[in-house]
Amino acid sequence: RFLPHSPRCRVLSIQSHVVRGYVGNKSATFPLQVLGFEVDSINSVQFSNHTGYAHWKGQVLTADELNVLYEGIKLNKVNHYDYILTGYSRDTSFLETVVDIIQELKKANPSLVYVCDPVMGDHGAMYVPENLLPVYRDKVVPLADILTPNQFEAELLTGRKVNTQEDAFEVMDLLHKMGPETVVLTSSDLPSKKGDQFLVALGSQKIDGSKTSQKICMDIPKVDAVFVGTGDLFAAMLLAWTHHHPKDLKAACEKTVSVMHHVIKRTITYANEMAGPGKRPSPAQLELRMVQSKADIENPAIVVEAKVLHKSSQ
Amino acid sequence: MECRVLSIQSHVVRGYVGNKSASFPLQVLGFEVDSINSVQFSNHTGYSHWKGQVLTADELHVLYEGIKLNNVHQYDYVLTGYTRDTSFLEMVVDIVQELKRANPNLVYVCDPVLGDHGSMYVPQNLYPVYKNKVVPVADIITPNQFEAELLTGKNISTEKDAVEVMDLLHAMGPDTVVITSSDLPSRLGDRFLVSLGSQRQVRPDGSRATQRVRIEVPKVDAVFVGTGDLFAAMLLAWTHHYPNDLKMACEKTFSVMHHVIQRTISYAHELAGPGRRPSPPQLELRMVQSKADIEDPAIVTEATVIS
Numbered sequence: 001r002f003l004p005h006s007p008r009c010r011v012l013s014i015q016s017h018v019v020r021g022y023v024g025n026k027s028a029t030f031p032l033q034v035l036g037f038e039v040d041s042i043n044s045v046q047f048s049n050h051t052g053y054a055h056w057k058g059q060v061l062t063a064d065e066l067n068v069l070y071e072g073i074k075l076n077k078v079n080h081y082d083y084i085l086t087g088y089s090r091d092t093s094f095l096e097t098v099v100d101i102i103q104e105l106k107k108a109n110p111s112l113v114y115v116c117d118p119v120m121g122d123h124g125a126m127y128v129p130e131n132l133l134p135v136y137r138d139k140v141v142p143l144a145d146i147l148t149p150n151q152f153e154a155e156l157l158t159g160r161k162v163n164t165q166e167d168a169f170e171v172m173d174l175l176h177k178m179g180p181e182t183v184v185l186t187s188s189d190l191p192s193k194k195g196d197q198f199l200v201a202l203g204s205q206k207i208d209g210s211k212t213s214q215k216i217c218m219d220i221p222k223v224d225a226v227f228v229g230t231g232d233l234f235a236a237m238l239l240a241w242t243h244h245h246p247k248d249l250k251a252a253c254e255k256t257v258s259v260m261h262h263v264i265k266r267t268i269t270y271a272n273e274m275a276g277p278g279k280r281p282s283p284a285q286l287e288l289r290m291v292q293s294k295a296d297i298e299n300p301a302i303v304v305e306a307k308v309l310h311k312s313s314q
Numbered sequence: 315m316e317c318r319v320l321s322i323q324s325h326v327v328r329g330y331v332g333n334k335s336a337s338f339p340l341q342v343l344g345f346e347v348d349s350i351n352s353v354q355f356s357n358h359t360g361y362s363h364w365k366g367q368v369l370t371a372d373e374l375h376v377l378y379e380g381i382k383l384n385n386v387h388q389y390d391y392v393l394t395g396y397t398r399d400t401s402f403l404e405m406v407v408d409i410v411q412e413l414k415r416a417n418p419n420l421v422y423v424c425d426p427v428l429g430d431h432g433s434m435y436v437p438q439n440l441y442p443v444y445k446n447k448v449v450p451v452a453d454i455i456t457p458n459q460f461e462a463e464l465l466t467g468k469n470i471s472t473e474k475d476a477v478e479v480m481d482l483l484h485a486m487g488p489d490t491v492v493i494t495s496s497d498l499p500s501r502l503g504d505r506f507l508v509s510l511g512s513q514r515q516v517r518p519d520g521s522r523a524t525q526r527v528r529i530e531v532p533k534v535d536a537v538f539v540g541t542g543d544l545f546a547a548m549l550l551a552w553t554h555h556y557p558n559d560l561k562m563a564c565e566k567t568f569s570v571m572h573h574v575i576q577r578t579i580s581y582a583h584e585l586a587g588p589g590r591r592p593s594p595p596q597l598e599l600r601m602v603q604s605k606a607d608i609e610d611p612a613i614v615t616e617a618t619v620i621s
Contacts, residue, residue, distance in 0.1 A: 017325075017349075017351065019348050019349060019350050019377055019380070019381060020348045020381060020386060030337075030338065030341050033338050033601075033602045034342070034605065036602055036603070036605075037602070038602060039602075040327050040328045041325075041327060042327050042354075043325065043351065043354055046350075046351055046354075046369075046377065047377075047380065048377050048378075048379070048380025048381045048384070049380060049381070049384060049386070053384050054383070054384060055380055055383035055384050056380050056384075057376045057377060057379055057380030057383070058376065058377055058380060059369075059373055059376070059377075061354075061367075065367055068365045068366065068367070069327055069354065069355075069356050069365060069366055070356075071356070071365055072327070072355065072356025072357060072363055072364055072365030072366060073327060073328060073356045073357070075362070075363035075365070076356070076357060076361050076362060076363050076364075076595065078328060078357070078595050284384060284386050290341075291341045291344055291345070291346060291347075292344070294342065294344075
């Protein structure tokens, strides 16, 4: 199955670190390591916990400090990576330094795959500073190879609204034109054929650098809880499963979404247990049951089927 | 198993020392690991170059405050290792004391990193802090011979000396002491070094006893970094599973070390090529590749009960 000792498995992940809980690098690192990837991690911040708790405290890394860390790696001539992974960022100069680093790493290894979660907002509102949008649109996304926007972020990046599946296809094709060969719309408002307990996710992958792409669609069970860190886990697992299925987005997405399902179910069950009957679980109780989900991460039972939709030309 | 560890150690972007060395193996064994990164460096300081930033004692305190304000400062274990700063170390002591008040059953696993082979490689003013403040609140310590001698003021020339030094360390605080390496001659010859362990236990009938063990450990012809951090983390894990059986806990711990080191050496030599000494990047522990050995280590080192 998956070969853990393959030489092409070193990831540079530049994300947040929290002392307690699972977001950013805490969410991405363990699952990738469990799947045999070497993970080098630059912590963009160190906070006590994620910002959904009642309180949070900590320190942020500046763009200069990020550069210094990268310099150390470069001076030792170990700046060779197969993948880069980035997520939530609040600072334009930090993001621009990340872009510079990625450009340099791509020169060092032209086969490098940049997996980018363009975190900007959700449900119609931005939750990062507005001035990040032009940086993502003009500098970051053009470098990305795999992109995991939600519907709102896809609309922001392309300037187009998604009201129908056709709109979603056009938006993903526009995103392909901007850079990434693989785009996954991780969630949308589109109505699911399975009813309102499900949300629709879509994926699109360019076929062999041609003008055609494979489009897939998944109906994902909704969950009645607010999770933090799930997007970070998603991007990390999409990295892992597209590595194993580079030309089969259907297989990669089925594994990725299935892992998410198992981790989330385990988490909800535990959270409700901890909270007690009739009480809503707290952010602390809703932390992903990551360590307890190791077996599902290693070998996810497939619980979601992705449908291949008609292949379209751009 | 619902077991939460607070590990306060270094973070390196690349490689396996400090928290990078401790977290993955503990997580793989099912422990929840909360980690405070005392520094963030590009890589460990054995490479030609290293760059990064350190956390101050104040910043450490701020992070702990965040945990406390959310009322989630309940831990079963605290784990610490290499530190260079006395005020940082003193803040760690304050935190451990407060966490012990919140959970009196908390176990503090401390690697009192001071030096090796007869010389200190941290600032000298850390020594009194370890001796007077840190070791007294520790429950498990993993000094090497030099550190054990430094902390007790007594030299180790024979096994009897080692037993006395471990008893002196018990009297300072920790019920479990493992001298991770020594110059004592091994009965298996000069390709082996001797490690020793001692644990104060309470028998089922309420009486007290001390279990002492000796382990013959194969020497390796390479300098590894991060192995001490892995050792302390795995001793935490295996004493958790065998709280009254130091022999078993040591056999598991030393066996894991052996598997990881063997895998690392083989790979390093492959990368370096015949007749060439591997470089620090090539010698990074093959941690991720050793997952199966971490989960279920085949026992390859036997511990002898010595009294």
